[in-house]
Amino acid sequence: MKKNEEYVVQIVDNGFEGEGIAKISGQTIFVPNAIKDEKVKIKILKVTTKVAYAKVLEILEKSEHRRLTDCDTDSQCGGCSLRHMDYDYTVQMKKNSVENTLKKALGREILVDEIIPMEAPFYYRNKLQYPLGVSENGELTMGVFAKRSHKIIPTGHCQIQNELAQKIANDIFAFAKENKICGYNEKNQTGILRHIVVRVGVKTNEAMVTLVVNHLKMPKEKELVDFLTSQYPQIKTIVKNLNDKNTNVILGTKNEIIFGDGYITDILLGKKFKISNLSFYQVNPIQTEKLYAKAIQYAQLAGCETVFDLYCGIGTIGICASDKAKQLFGMETIPEAISDAKENAKLNHVKNSEFFVGDVEKTLPEFVQKRNIKPDVVFVDPPRKGCDKTALETLLKIEPKRIVYVSCNPATLGRDLKVLENKYESKKLAICDMFPWTAHVECVAVLNFK
Ligand SMILES: C[S@@+](CC[C@H](N)C(=O)[O-])C[C@H]1O[C@@H](n2cnc3c(N)ncnc32)[C@H](O)[C@@H]1O
Known part of the structure; x- marks a missing residue:
């Protein structure tokens, strides 16, 4: 296969970014804007030793899930890579993608307990x-x-x-x-x-x-x-x-x-949050409420638990769960976010709470050692790169009853679940469509101590 050659191919799957996948003599070709089951004429743009990249010249057989894009800048903008598909199909595709990624990481299936699509998936970014x-x-x-x-x-x-x-x-x-x-x-x-x-x-x-x-x-x-x-x-x-x-x-x-x-x-979820410009705040508040409700349901709090909210941002998950917890401790690296979290605890009359500035990998082991407080339930919601190795090791050492892992990256979620499976059982997770029309997705998994 060479650059600029043209082929007619069958799209056999869609990849993690929503791009079509075709095969020629066993070699994988990534074809953006093509949908599984379509027959397309392509032009090869780049060939590497393992894979090739191509663009669609003509769609010869259209997928029933293709829709006309309704955005003027869709072909140029890096935003919505799934705009040419039916919304329901994009959600199904994300589910398959999460399942495949986790199966690869864990070497087994994990049950997708619930998929939470967005009812009106427009104008959602705050x-x-x-x-x-x-x-x-x-x-x-x-x-x-x-x-x-x-x-x-x-x-x-x-x-x-x-x-x-x-x-x-x-x-x-x-x-x-x-x-x-x-x-x-x-x-x-x-x-x-x-x-x-x-x-x-x-x-x-x-x-x-x-x-x-x-x-x-x-x-x-x-x-x-x-x-x-x-x-x-x-x-x-x-x-x-x-x-x-x-x-x-x-x-x-x-x-x-x-x-x-x-x-x-x-x-x-009925709680007020002050947000300053350097603090992280979820971009789709309608879906955030659904995601947090699921995370809190997975936490199964009875009111007597010590709860840690790790990578807590402005304290949203912990504070939303606080009515059902005995005490709450949050950790987060951005000082402005912790200052917001402290204010937010006051604003919502959450008394038994403390928030700390610091990297979880350093602050968590120090805190547990100094204060000798161990959590019953831990929420973790790290950035895309997932949890640091030391953070996971500390969790395995302190053995909370349950860990509720919120993740915006199925690949690092899979990697971290594999480590935690040493002492935890992760049987189910929910998928929430926080970023409609993009290939991104949010997951929440629950891990119970074995
Ligand atoms: C995905 S956000 C989640 C925030 C919050 N749980 C929410 O739902 O709004 C991840 C947060 O982790 C923080 N963060 C990144 N690396 C960190 C680290 N090593 N230790 C602690 N916090 C970290 C970021 O500043 C960000 O606020």
């Missing part, structure tokens, strides 16, 4: 992050990064972003254009505005605007604040965030509040 830059003809531009690149694609209307957040971002962009506020130029690190980040508390309808800037002196700052706050009573706070590093990370660590108190509030 956090918008649009990069700003300079177009080829020197004009300010705003949009989304193209797939695997830093080219900014101007966005029209995005069907997964919160609508209020889109309106606010578009108005900031228009204001910046009119007032000649320069966009950031990645090549020579000049210009001012790097990103507009808008977070919305969907239940409270409160909005927080973060202007990520290359230096803190922004022209027309007061005028922009006056304009936004007069147009949008929903805006509770506006923060300038300094990011002057040559980096892909969106937010810097230094904030300057230019309007309001630096946070918004949202409600999850």
